[in-house]
Amino acid sequence: MDFDAVTALGSARCSTIPSAKRDRSWASHTLLGHRFGLGKLIAILVCPSQERGTMLAPGSALTLERGWQTARAAESLQNLKKLNNQDFSRLRAQCLSQGLLFEDATFPAQVSSVGPNLLPEDKLRRIQWKRPTELQRNPCLVVDGISRFDIMQGEIGDCWMLAALGSLTLQKQFLENVLPKDQGFQDNYAGIFHFRFWQYGDWVDVVIDDRLPFLNGRYLSVHPRTSNEFWPSLLEKAYAKLRGSYQNLHGGCLSDALVDFTGGVQVQFPLKDPPPDLEEILKAADRSQCLMGCSTSSQLKRNIELRNGIVQGHAYTITGAVKIRYKNGWKHIIRIWNPWGHGEWKGPWSDGSSQWDHVEPKYRETLLRNKDDGEFWMSCENFLEQFSWLYICNSTPVFLNFGDQHCATWSVERHVSLCSPVRVTGRNSYSPAGAVSTNMQYFIKVPDYDSKTYNVVISLMRKHAEDQQDAKPLKIGFLITGENSRVLKESFSMARDVTNYFSLSPGTYAIVPAANQEFEFLLRVFMKTQDYNENSNSLPSPVLPMEVPKQNRDSSYKAAFLRYATQGSVIDASQLQQLLNEVILQDEMTSLGGRFSFDSCRGILALMDLNSNGRLTLQEFGTLWRSLTKYMDIFSKEDRNHSGFLDVSELRSAIQTAGLVANEQLVRLMALRYGDGAGRISFSDFICCMLRLETVTHAFQNLAEGESRISMTAMEWLTLVMYT
Structure with missing residues (x-):
């Protein structure tokens, strides 16, 4: 894993939120069409006649999960709800046409937005509201990417929200939903911004103006570590608006913010x-x-x-x-x-x-x-x-997939309804019989799946009143009943979100939401099921697993490719580098030796680039994926002392295991070329080394056609070695 990685949504200069990855244009190789051009050559060598093994690196199912999650988020964002019916694009266009800075009448720069009880009355009167353009000559939304280190908590006790936000900055697949890219202080600035949060099954777009509260010249809210970077303060203001006031951020549940930032x-x-x-x-x-x-x-x-x-x-x-x-x-x-x-x-x-x-x-x-x-x-x-x-x-409870020996998916059912109060039998105690008899029951069928861990997660979320300042504490929960309405399990809490995980035997169960007063709720039931067939016409609603058996591993490369590809069509060296470091290096041992460098990823890409255009298509990436996962298994097997490196003898054994040939002199040269000062080869360097050895070996075999030597012109030789 990359312990120092931050989500890069900005460039080194001040900017609006640019793409996380800079597109690198590659020069076309005009010589590659000559004779058996490089494209043809690589096509020959990367498609050997024998079938390669299909193996998946640890953590690669995560990419599948992220792929489904992104698709679901995109679908939900198309049906985006607008808080207070405020349309960001229309309001900004209106302000720009009139030459005005936006002032939000629904969350005004007044005490009501701060909250009457957050501070003593004399301090509330001294609060001033200032725009970033009044504070800095060159304000930015994002400076040098988004990081948890941009955040420093202010006077408001919202550590619960900021702790969730710090985690959000590490997970780009969720961050991009919360922080839209179509805004900033440079182009089309009109003092208006918007952010998105998940609320009870829907993503909600929250529009704000950029007036921030100050007390005695200091931020009342979160303040950024970089003085001219304002995404933390503006995002916090949007969340305060969603919650009703800054006061409503003063104390809260970390679990609530995690769900609001992800929809998970x-x-x-x-x-x-x-x-x-x-x-x-x-x-x-x-x-x-x-x-x-x-x-x-x-x-x-x-x-x-x-x-x-x-x-x-x-x-x-x-x-x-x-x-x-x-x-x-x-x-x-x-x-x-x-x-x-x-x-x-x-x-x-x-x-x-x-x-x-x-x-x-x-x-x-x-x-x-x-x-x-x-x-x-x-x-x-x-x-x-x-x-x-x-x-x-x-997005689904994939963190409960440990120990499974099968390819598992998580399905989800959602129900929105109104829960009636249940009968009480004593002080603060619920009557299970009363709950079952008076409340709606939701039936689930747990499949016959040999799960070694937990296979059902139930989440019951209370929907607050519109005015969250008036929301009263309420103990809510649910019962799980089996045959004859016998209560098997129950879970209750004063929290907004009551979630618990279970290991249930195959069979039919009823889930009964319950509380001592009427409330509106969202019930979500996540169930683990087995197997995923990529040729199936029906797609599973949530996500794929963490541990996948070898026979099912090959199907995952498509989701990995689509997650990182430009418009779902190709990936360049920069995107390949991000993919390899975020997906392949999730394994503890392979990550110990360091990350894939940009230069090594350019070399890997060149070896797989059939079209000789500096990018990989899905088909080309599929070939690379199978080689990567094969060599990951070999590396893990040969690294017997779990050091994260291979020495010369282990490299020799790895070459033999891969079915390739190298004499002692070549092995020593490979260790010298790809190893560190002690001759040890890390996983990322091992991949580069083995891919090149495999590529050149198959190239020679296919071009020699059974002979012991091949003939090519100087330009053909230079074209081959200078690109690959």
Whole structure:
């Protein structure tokens, strides 16, 4: 995994939100059509007669999941709801035509938008509203990309929202839904911006003006680390408008914000009494690029910083989890970020702690940022001691797929309805019989699927009143009944969103929403099913799994390609680099040796480029994908000490396993060319090495036609070696 990666939605200069990837035009190769041009040559060598194995790299099912998720989000965004019926494009055009800056009458620059109880009355009177253009000569929406390090919490106690936002910046597939690209301070600036949030089954577009609240010359809200970058403050204002006021952000549930930013399903795990498979859940969540956060106990006064640096009653972002070689063994450590933008853990594995002295310098330099930026590492043991809750969110609960031996998908059913109050049998107790008899029942059929883990997730979400300031606490939940309406399981909470996960035997069950007063709800039922056939006419509604058996692995390359391709047609070297680093390097061992460089990705692309145009089509990428996954399996097998590298003897064995031929001199040259100073070859360099060896070997075999030598002109030779 890339522990220092941030979502790059901006360029090095101040800008509106440009594309995350700069399109690189490649010069056409006019010589490639001569005789057996390079396109034909590569076509010969990358399509050998024997069928290649179909293998999938760990984490690649994530791309399938992201592909479905993106499609579902795009469909939902086409039916976008507009808060207060405000149309961003129409309002901006109107302001531009009149030469005016937008002023939002539905969320005015007044105390009502701040909230009457957020501050004492004398401070409320002193609040001033200022536009970014009044604060900076050159304001920007985004500067040098979007990162969690752009965020520094202000006076408002919305760490729960900012912790979710910090996680959102790490997951571009969700971030792009929340932060539209059609806005900024340079072109068509009219003092108007918009952001999108998911609310009870729909994406809602929230329009705001850019007047921000200040108290005594300081931001009342979140303030950016870079003085002229305003996306955090504007996004926070839009969320405050959605919630009714800034006051309604002062204290809240991290789980709510995770769902509002993704439209996904969140599960909370108690850390004082964690499930036995928590470590597997956490690792699966990290591999599948879930949004993750955690919180400390609020039994003591909020925002009290302990001597060890941990803040009580506070929410944090989980930004990574890795198994690292430590002394003579391995250590699981977790990376956490504080939305304050400073204030860090001072115990083991913190910045400057002695534990890092026993980590190889190469890994230490990759993982450790010795800065007071609010981000720190700690061991899993300390994590369980210091934090109370873990929150994980994704479009479907793929983080519960660990341990499955089959190709699993998650289907989802949605129901929106009104729940009647149930009969109470005593003080604050519900009558299951009353609930079953008076409320609507939703029947589900759990398929006969040999799941080794959890196979059903149920999420019941209460829909707040329009005026959220008047929303009252309400205990809601659901019952699961079997035959004869016997209650098998139940789950209740005072939260807006009651979600729980279960392992249910095959059969038919009824789900009964319940509360002690009437409320409108959204019920979502996620069920794990088996198998996915890409030739099927009916597509599964949610997502594909994390672990896929080898016989089903080949189908995933299409979703990977479509996720990163330009308009779904081709990928260039920059996009290939992002794909390889985000998908292939999800495996712990393969990521230890470093990332794929842009130059190595240009070389890989050239080897697979049938059309000789500097880009890969879906067919060309499919061939590359099969080679990548084959060599990933070989690398994992030959790296017997799990160091993340192959030495010369292991490289020799890997070449033999791949069915290729190289004498001792060639093996030594390959180790010299692709290895580090000690002759060790990382996974990314191993891929480059093996692809070139395989390519040149098949090229010679096909061109020689059984002979021991081939003949070509100098220009043919130069054309081949200078591009590939």
